[in-house]
Amino acid sequence: MLHDLSLDVRAGELIGLLGPSGSGKTTLLRIIAGLDAPDRGRILFGGDDATGLPVQERAVGFVFQHYALFKHMSVADNIAYGLNARRRADRPARPEIKRRVGDLLDLIRLSGFGDRYPSQLSGGQRQRVALARALAVEPRVLLLDEPFGALDAQVRKDLRRWLREIHDRTGQTTIFVTHDQDEALELSDRVAVLDHGRLEQVGTPDEVQEHPASATVMKFLGDSVEVEAIAEGGRVLVRGRETPVVAPAGVIGPVKLYVRPWQLQLAEPEAAHLTGTVRSSYRTQGRQRIEVADAEGHLLAVEDFDGVRYPAGHPVGLRINGGHVFG
Amino acid sequence: MSEIFSPAYVPSAKPDSVASEGAATRAVLIGIAVAFLALFLVLPLIAVFTQALSHGLAAFLDAFREPDVWSAIRLTLTVAAIAVPFNVVFGLAASWAIAKFEFPGKSLLITLIDLPFSVSPVVSGLIYVLLFGSQGLFGGFLLDHGIEVLFALPGIVLATVFVTFPFVARELIPLMQEQGTAEEEAALTLGASGLHAFRTVTLPNIRWGLLYSVLLCNARAMGEFGAVSVVSGHIRGLTNTIPLHVEILYNEYNFVAAFAVASLLAALALITLVLKSVLEWRFSGELAGGRAH
Numbered sequence: 001m002l003h004d005l006s007l008d009v010r011a012g013e014l015i016g017l018l019g020p021s022g023s024g025k026t027t028l029l030r031i032i033a034g035l036d037a038p039d040r041g042r043i044l045f046g047g048d049d050a051t052g053l054p055v056q057e058r059a060v061g062f063v064f065q066h067y068a069l070f071k072h073m074s075v076a077d078n079i080a081y082g083l084n085a086r087r088r089a090d091r092p093a094r095p096e097i098k099r100r101v102g103d104l105l106d107l108i109r110l111s112g113f114g115d116r117y118p119s120q121l122s123g124g125q126r127q128r129v130a131l132a133r134a135l136a137v138e139p140r141v142l143l144l145d146e147p148f149g150a151l152d153a154q155v156r157k158d159l160r161r162w163l164r165e166i167h168d169r170t171g172q173t174t175i176f177v178t179h180d181q182d183e184a185l186e187l188s189d190r191v192a193v194l195d196h197g198r199l200e201q202v203g204t205p206d207e208v209q210e211h212p213a214s215a216t217v218m219k220f221l222g223d224s225v226e227v228e229a230i231a232e233g234g235r236v237l238v239r240g241r242e243t244p245v246v247a248p249a250g251v252i253g254p255v256k257l258y259v260r261p262w263q264l265q266l267a268e269p270e271a272a273h274l275t276g277t278v279r280s281s282y283r284t285q286g287r288q289r290i291e292v293a294d295a296e297g298h299l300l301a302v303e304d305f306d307g308v309r310y311p312a313g314h315p316v317g318l319r320i321n322g323g324h325v326f327g
Numbered sequence: 328m329s330e331i332f333s334p335a336y337v338p339s340a341k342p343d344s345v346a347s348e349g350a351a352t353r354a355v356l357i358g359i360a361v362a363f364l365a366l367f368l369v370l371p372l373i374a375v376f377t378q379a380l381s382h383g384l385a386a387f388l389d390a391f392r393e394p395d396v397w398s399a400i401r402l403t404l405t406v407a408a409i410a411v412p413f414n415v416v417f418g419l420a421a422s423w424a425i426a427k428f429e430f431p432g433k434s435l436l437i438t439l440i441d442l443p444f445s446v447s448p449v450v451s452g453l454i455y456v457l458l459f460g461s462q463g464l465f466g467g468f469l470l471d472h473g474i475e476v477l478f479a480l481p482g483i484v485l486a487t488v489f490v491t492f493p494f495v496a497r498e499l500i501p502l503m504q505e506q507g508t509a510e511e512e513a514a515l516t517l518g519a520s521g522l523h524a525f526r527t528v529t530l531p532n533i534r535w536g537l538l539y540s541v542l543l544c545n546a547r548a549m550g551e552f553g554a555v556s557v558v559s560g561h562i563r564g565l566t567n568t569i570p571l572h573v574e575i576l577y578n579e580y581n582f583v584a585a586f587a588v589a590s591l592l593a594a595l596a597l598i599t600l601v602l603k604s605v606l607e608w609r610f611s612g613e614l615a616g617g618r619a620h
Contacts, residue, residue: 035512055515062516068509072531081527082517130513137517 002027002038005199007192009141009175011046014167016188017177020220024197025177029143032175034058045140061134065146067126069118075129076101076114082137104132107166124155131163135172144176148183160187181221185209193217215326218258225264225300227274229257229325236325238273243320248327259323261289261303272317276300278310292316375593378586390587398564399572400591405480406555406568407548410487414544415537418495423529425496426503427511440496443489451489452557455482478560483568486554491547498540499533501615506532535610539603546599550592 002024009015017025030036032043034055042051050058070078077084079101083092092100105111108128118126127147134142147163148156164187167174178184184191185205193200193208193216201213212218230237231247236257245257269275276294283289290302290310302318310316348356380387390396421440425433443451458464459476469476476482510532514524530537552570559566567575569592576585607614 033516035516055512056518056520058516059518060516062513064509064513066509068513070510070513070528070531081514081519085514085517085519085523085527133513133517 002031002197004041005194005197007199007202009173011173012171013189014164014174014176014187016184016191017175017194018181018184018191018220019179019194021179022196023194025179025194026145027197028194029145029175029177032141033060033062033143035062059137059140061137061139061142063127063130063134063142063144063147065149067118067123067130067150069126069130069133071118073117074114075110075116075118075121076105078118078129079104079114079132079136081133100136104136107135108132122155123151124159127151127159128162131166135170140173142172142174144174146177146179148180149178156183163187185221193220195220212324213326215256215258218324218326223261223301224258225261227257227259227320227323229255231255231325236323238320241273243273243323245320245323245325247325251325251327255325257320257323257325259320261301263320263322264300264302265319265321266290266302266304267317267319269315269317271319273320274300274318276316276318278312278314278316280312281309290316292318372593372597375586375589378582379590381586382583386583387587387590390584393584395564395567396572396584396588399567399569399588402480402483402566403549403568406483406487407545409484410491410548411541411545413488414492414495415541417492418499418540419537421496422499422503425500426506427508437500440493440500443491443493448490448551448553449557452486452554454489455485455558477558478562478566480566482558483555483566486558487548487551490551490554491544494544494547495537495540498536498543498615502533502536502613503529505615532613535606535613536615539606539614542599542602542606546595549595 005028007028017028019025027036031038034043034050034053038051042049044050045058070081073081080097083097083100086092091097101114102111105114108131110125110128110132113121113125113129118129121129127150131144131147144163148159151159160183166172176187185208188205190202190204191208192202195216201208201217203211208217209221212221218224227238229243229245231251231253233252234247234249236243236245236247236255238257243257247255264274274292274294276292279291279293279299281288281290288304288309290304292300292302294300300318379390421436424430425437456463456477459469459482460466461470461477465476476485510528511524514528515521519527549568550570551568552574555568556571556574559568559571561567561571561575563572563575569588573585573589573592576582576588
């Protein structure tokens with residue numbers, strides 16, 4: 001289910017469609033590919049209207065989450081499929097197809113695997129073959145639907161980096177769908193955040209993180225704490241104490257302030273915006289992460305480089321060093 | 328009939344699981360199953376062959392000197408040669424439609440495909456008598472134009488098609504549903520036409536399931552008695568299929584000949600069984616209900 005949205009993908013860019021499941025990101029990708037038809041609206045490739053074009057003529061490369069390799073064909077035949085499916089007049093000669101398959105096998109670092117069958121490959125290798133198969137037809141745009149979704153964490157990371165390398169080398173315009181923020185932020189030139197079929201924000205990874213357009217984007221891009229606050233004259237006050245946060249123009253009165261864990265800092269009660277007691281504290285990836293419960297029992301997560309460990313039940317004050325208020 | 332549609336069902340062996348029974352219980356259960364099979368399947372099969380050979384090999388072979396037997400064999404082969412391809416086409420179309428698209432009336436279609444299994448074969452035959460008999464719905468029209476349906480090849484083919492059409496569809500629907508549409512979609516995005524995708528992707532994926540169902544469909548088409556009996560008219564040398572001819576010989580107390588001809592059907596059943604087992608053993612992952620690799 002998609003609502004009015006307009007997304008302009010630039011030639012040669014790698015754009016990530018990010019959103020929770022059911023946000024419409026896969027639907028959008030399938031509509032671009034021509035696998036699903038929109039009720040209304042248009043799909044333009046360059047200046048050409050592709051809305052009415054059947055999927056075969058759109059010249060897109062589509063990579064599916066579960067690879068969708070042809071089980072009964074060798075790796076080489078899988079990659080050559082799109083070339084072999086062409087009409088005789090447009091089909092490259094046999095040696096030319098063979099050469100191109102060889103080049104693509106080199107590109108996906110599976111030289112020598114041409115005669116194997118998909119069932120003999122690991123998940124990561126299969127997805128690389130699927131990518132080579134899509135690239136073989138020299139698509140105008142490459143569409144990846146949760147390409148790493150079915151892979152385990154380590155393979156995912158390797159493939160991500162590798163996809164970025166391939167993109168930088170080929171300059172292939174690429175749209176990929178993911179529900180993983182880290183993946184989208186690490187890989188994309190620009191990120192498009194979707195929710196409930198609406199486009200919430202499009203921007204570079206830095207833009208969407210530093211200036212999230214809405215609470216949805218803010219919440220979806222990482223952990224955040226919701227704090228009751230008052231906005232007046234552009235300033236944001238929590239429990240009567242001023243914070244460094246700037247309220248958008250025209251926003252006045254009670255508001256919700258969204259704060260990232262690393263924008264909270266342990267502080268003396270007299271300098272604190274919030275107070276509570278420590279619930280637990282543990283070390284993760286070189287940081288101290290402390291979970292604090294406020295008087296109403298809401299959990300606040302704090303990330304701190306300070307190595308102090310507080311026992312559970314210890315009263316603490318928290319200082320707000322940043323955050324966002326939305327209109 | 329349901330056992331036909333659960334090929335390759337092999338219970339997983341878990342010797343020490345909680346669900347395993349004591350040795351005595353197992354022995355009793357296995358004993359019952361084996362005894363049942365021996366009594367109802369193996370014994371009759373042996374009986375067919377012993378009766379057929381009871382007066383020696385010469386008498387057995389004599390039964391096949393009869394021209395009527397050869398005409399029955401020819402007719403049976405002809406009927407199967409028409410009905411099976413017809414049902415392959417129907418089965419492919421129906422399972423493609425059901426597995427790959429959503430449309431209103433889909434579940435009704437699935438129910439209708441099962442109809443021949445729940446209707447008595449005699450009723451299946453009678454339907455065609457009601458439609459094409461001289462008193463039937465189209466009887467007058469057919470008579471005026473000199474077209475013979477009942478008591479002729481077309482009637483026998485129609486009845487056989489009706490009785491056997493679920494076989495291919497029932498095997499292919501779950502198989503295609505399990506395989507989904509991703510591979511076909513991949514083929515289309517790579518520029519393949521629908522037909523090309525069907526030929527190069529869909530068909531190879533279902534080939535063993537298709538062969539399996541053709542085997543069963545063929546066995547039933549050749550062995551069908553009830554529906555064919557109603558529409559055939561039992562004209563010796565003309566409209567008798569092998570099963571019908573067996574009945575005639577039997578009613579004439581020509582037991583050796585009856586069982587000799589019946590042994591043909593029994594042999595067909597055994598060959599089908601062997602081929603079916605080979606397919607299940609070799610390609611269990613590519614049949615409906617089979618376990619994926």
